[in-house]
Amino acid sequence: MPITSYLASPSGHDADALTRDIEALPGCSVLPSDRGEVLVVVTETADAEADEVLAETLRALPHLDALVLVSAFHDDALEPA
């Protein structure tokens, strides 16, 4: 059950449009900075493959300039053995 966070920068300074695009995707939440220069994106997916597919979907968004992976937590990987 991956939980992944990214920094997303909007193209053309249009943070609102990028926020709307991302919020429309299942498993995504967005936290824009106050001035809109960067968005924190957090995704929840069922498995590693879905995580990668969602990342590709994010990267293809028209209002996205750049997407940078920050952290990735895998719920199972952190479970006590």
Place this chain on the structure above:
Amino acid sequence: MNPLSRRTLLKQLATSAAVSAATTLFPGAAFAGWKNAPGLPTDLAWKKAPCRFCGTGCGLLIGLSKGKAVAVKGDPDSEVNRGLACVKGYHSVMALYGKDRLKNAWVRKNGTLEKVPMKEALDLVARKLKETMDAHGKDSVALYGSGQWTIPDGYVASKLMKGALGTNNLEANARLCMASAVTGFMTSFGLDEPMGCYDDFDHADVFVLWGNNMSEMHPVLFSRILARKAKNPDLQIVELATRTTRTSSAVDTSLLFKPQTDLAIANALCHEIIAKGLVNQAFVEKSVAFKKGKTNIGYGLEDDFKFQDQPADATFDEYKKLLEDYTPEKVAALSGVSADELKKLAALYGDPKKKVMSVWCMGVNQHTRGTWMNNLVYNVHLLVGKIATPGNSPFSLTGQPSACGTVREVGTLTHRLPGGAVTDEKARRQAAEIWKVPLERIPAKPTYHSVAMFRALDRGDIRFLWIQTTNPMVTMPKLSRYRDAAKKEDRFIVVSDVYPTPTTDVADVILPAAMWIEREGLFGNSERRTQHWDKLVDPPGEAMSDAWQLIEVARRLGFQELFPWSEAEHIKAIWAEYTRFHEDAKHAMAPYDELRKRPGVRWPFVGGKETRWRYNPEHDPVAKGPGLDFYGNANHKANLWLRPYEPPPEVPDAEYPFWLNTGRVLEHWHTGSLTRRVPVLHQAVPSAYAELNAGDAERLGVRSGDRVKLTSRRGSLVLPASIKERGEPPSGQVFVPFFDESMLINELTLDAYCPISAQPDYKKCAVKVERA
């Protein structure tokens, strides 16, 4: 644990990591809509610990569940980071659980490493150590430790080597990162470690970054500067750098200088301060003594190199005479920084209405004139009297979590004891008394600094080397010589670590080490802050702390009476014994119980209070006014040193036309042996790279990702090119990070060092660059 709560927690951690990264990378970025970790689940136990990685010393809270560390958040009670952490800190607990963690001891038998019980391995280490000393003398054995050692690890190491075995063959990798800072402090002020503290970040009006990529190396501290800048647009951030980095995008002024010319730049600033009448005459007359030393001091390239400075008194007039060679115009021609920019920077330092903080790290310290560079930055502050008051602060940042606490304060270097230099009979008497050993057992003569230690291993003067918590087969400059040395037939190498590394590859014995929160410990950070943590989780298999490994071997060698402590109580007992060395109010340490309660305490800790600004009678109970009292020197003055520009030992030429600069990246700690086991950090920067100037790349026909071959007089390396990505060097320079054990850039570097500090220069040598 409730799965929903757990996922909520992980989402909070993922969000907080990204918010932290954003505020670091985007100057002034703020997230008013974010509340730090609301609704955390209640069934996690949160325990404090300092971060395992850099020298900033961020306070963390570690989330524990079912005997494992499963979560991290910044400790809001820590004055260092106020609840923030960087991307390494947020993922720090994942470094405990890599799949190839060393859990058992290994011994090389007939050329092959075989798993053995820990007891058998420790027996062998003790036997080989004794056999080597018997056959070749006590100075044929050596211990090489780390600024990642805990304070108790370092203390036990010092007591074993100097008090029990009677050899000064003890060094630590902090020699490679902080030695010039130490000799800078000692020569200028007579005492090590900063006069100021991180509170200065809250008071300064101007920040000058001397060769310091803070956004990647000290991101949490940089975020403190940027947060102030967001609220105070008049605040000025100036960087002096040899390449453009992420930091460059956040500063007001970026001044790129040619390698090594920082020496001349500092002198030019002083020339301009004097020329424009900006000297604080009253301060200089009362608190400054002028000094000069040897010049043309060499580079330590030869095995038999020896250097001893000859300090002598000088005058202000002599100083002005020296500075005649450093007019802004002359230095502009040498450094590439315009005279106008040098004058502007001097005006900022000299403006009586502005408080100025200078910050530096490896750019200044890893320098063949590293001690001089430290002196020269202090000179600027001393001339204008901006020092040891809130916001007026020359501040040397450290790279490792306990380079200060362990290596500098305990003194795990060949020339040091916990209470002073080995050459000082008073310090030896103190050690002999506290350790209850004969005075004559503690040798008065230093033996080998780090580079010399590995050269001695090569020559055969050292035959047994125990390496703990560091990875010299990645970090030593001119690496191939020292790797070949370690592999020689009659050398015996013991390595204590948590993962396999290129250094365990050359080991005869590998001892699995307990890491960080798997044992109780203490670190000391850049601002004199001591931080304690409890053992929070069990180490895997037979892994054992470095301190306890040393104690086990010491007992096998017959030194039970020097190390009498129980395993359960040994950290508390060690702290009680160690702090006897620092009972003086100049360096008094907080008691154990106080440290257990708080996220850290800055020394000197006197009368229940920590000291924020040393030498300042308003803050330091030792200092006697009026004015500042530099009590580390007998005359109670700070030394302003006359230090000239001298060129580096190797410069680009027709055959090797590029400068090579090496360093670090945000996501990886040191040699990557921990952070490359954390998937997200590894994925972020999976390999080293050669950062090229775009124009140079075009001339070479190279694009990002293409393979390029770098060659120096010592070796060559093929690695992917990086153009206009994370950073960009000026034309004629190439930068390579050193974290990647599969691309060992130190095969190419030069083992030249500062003759005063013996710290190598990893920032400058000559290479050629070709398309591979």
